[in-house]
Amino acid sequence: MSADRHLRALELPVVEAARMLVGCTIAHGECSGVIVETEAYHDSEPACHAFIGLTPRTKTLFEAPGIAYVYRSYGIHALLNVVVEPEGVGAAVLIRALEPLTGLDTMRARRGLDRPTDLCSGPGKLTQALGIWLDLNETPLLGGPIRLGPPPPDRPEPAAVVGPRIGITRAVDLPWRFCVAGNRNVSRPWPPGLMAAALGQGQGTG
């Protein structure tokens, strides 16, 4: 049932893929985590890098699904995306936050922090915690150094909350961000109305 959730996600349109990837796992080396926040980007809308077309920078986005698009943000951070949709379409799911699962000590050392909710609670934070950098751009997510996997078997199906994307200036109205309801590892709290919906899922925020 959920054992192939990550595989099914790679076959879907990007917005559905973003929702489907919430709850799946990402691993690099000994470190891994459950995806708790994603955003969809598609070449049909101006917030996506691929909106401008095929360039050296956006080339990865137009390749076949199932590879990583890793790019530098604000000159400092590396951000990890899952490329989806058929070759020739520029679309990817930004991985915005993880709930740390394994390799916590390594994550703490890389991040220089202790609190688990600070380790992977942002797109730049999780790449630092997992040791993912720009050299892993275009590498496969199945059978490559970065491993995309199904949800941990002991977990209930996550309740995803939808909202607008973060940190962009164009196409800000598209509700293409997905979070696990009530999870404290998400990068930023969502609006009050959505928070109420999240609390309704029975996962108290403490």
Next chain:
DNA sequence: CATGGGATTGACT
């Protein structure tokens, strides 16, 4: 060839 902007974070007020 020079310039401007960005899918962010952490430190400081």
Next chain:
DNA sequence: GTCAATCCCATGC
């Protein structure tokens, strides 16, 4: 809440 750090690449002259 505000702000600097830092660099690839698209754009324009």
